[in-house]
Amino acid sequence: MSIINFAVIGYGGMGSYHAHNLIPAESTRFHVVGTYDISGERQQISKGKGLHIYESLDEVLKDGNIEAILIATPNDSHKEIAIRALRAGKHVVCEKPVAMNTDELDEILAVVKETGNVFMVHQNRRWDPDFLIIRQLYQNKTIGDIFQIETRVQGANGIPGDWRHLEKHGGGMLLDWGVHLLDQLLWLVDSPVQSVHSDLSYILGDEVDDGFMSYITFENGVRALVEVGTTNYTKLPRWYVKGLEGTAKINDWDLSGEIIAATGRKDVAAPTPIQAGVGLTKTMAPPSEEATEKLAFPEPKADFVPFYQNFYEVVREGAEPIVKNEEVRKVLKLIDDIFESCHKG
Ligand code: NAD
Secondary structure: OOOEEEEEEOOOHHHHHHHHHHOHHHOOOEEEEEEEOOOHHHHHHHHHOOOEEOOOHHHHHHOOOOOEEEEOOOHHHHHHHHHHHHHOOOEEEEEOOOOOOHHHHHHHHHHHHHHOOOEEEEOHHHHOHHHHHHHHHHHHOEOEOEEEEEEEEEOOOOOOOOHHHOHHHOOOHHHHHHHHHHHHHHHHOOOOEEEEEEEEEOOOOOOOOOEEEEEEEEOOOOEEEEEEEOOOOOOOOOEEEEEOOEEEEEOOOOOOEEEEEEOOOOOOOOOOOEEEOOEEEOOOOOOOHHHEEEEOOOOOOOOOOOHHHHHHHHHHHOOOOOOOHHHHHHHHHHHHHHHHHHHHO
């Protein structure tokens, strides 16, 4: 099958990662030809790495040798670049968040429909090993039916970079990390969202949120707490998940943590009361030894192919995209609702 030639628009942190790591990882399918970035400095770095430098987006779009483009510019520019690229006959991979809001996304999707070109959003955290473990626990009911999910990312370095501090560029943590955690959650729990309560934080005094907490209830009864923080000097676990027959905790990206499952044995001794602070408790005492067992995490395996392999198969073979535009829209609509609810109090 023939190679797909890519151009990267926005050769910053993520654009260069796509150009040198993600796209070349599928080297029998893709070739990165060149880049376009509004920053001369970034263009020079790209040139130094042997990539072709385009002087404008128009020049990229007029190049008949380019079949697909990757958009890795600040969030407010995704829509215009995507629409122009699709109209120029290119397939598009777009970084997350796909756009600033669902109205913008709907404009893009209208052009996708009109042109028939492929448009896929890089919701790459569906492939994260920690998420793949949680997904297997959820699907295989390893700890019984999961009814509560806490998913968090917490840093202590504030909002990074420049444009992420500004509303006009689509800055803030809900659009940045929130879109990842909400995408994972909505993909995991296959049930409509029933209610959302959220709180954006502005601790650092920026015009955009530096973190948020959302409490989401799904129609199937699953409840989730989603939290992003940038002022956390010590962290809570990345995942804390409760099932009817056990509890799982993944501490961090290193996949440390534990699964404690109920053995279901009937003949176990009652827990012994413990001294707790200045009081006594049986309720909060550890279960007796025979009542629980420690289980190993499953291998973090995906039952779906890597992102760029899937993109290739979608373009060349008409395969089903793993990241579907209607799923991306659902997440963005939820983000719209969270912003609206928080801004209107
Ligand atoms: P960045 O600031 O490092 O890079 C952005 C680059 O785009 C800069 O070099 C800038 O000069 C260039 N640029 C700005 N406007 C442009 C335009 N109109 N045309 C061409 N170039 C332009 O930002 P980043 O961290 O790389 O983020 C870029 C995008 O990637 C954002 O949408 C972000 O949310 C996303 N991202 C995704 C992940 C992920 O894991 N999926 C991780 C980081 C960033």
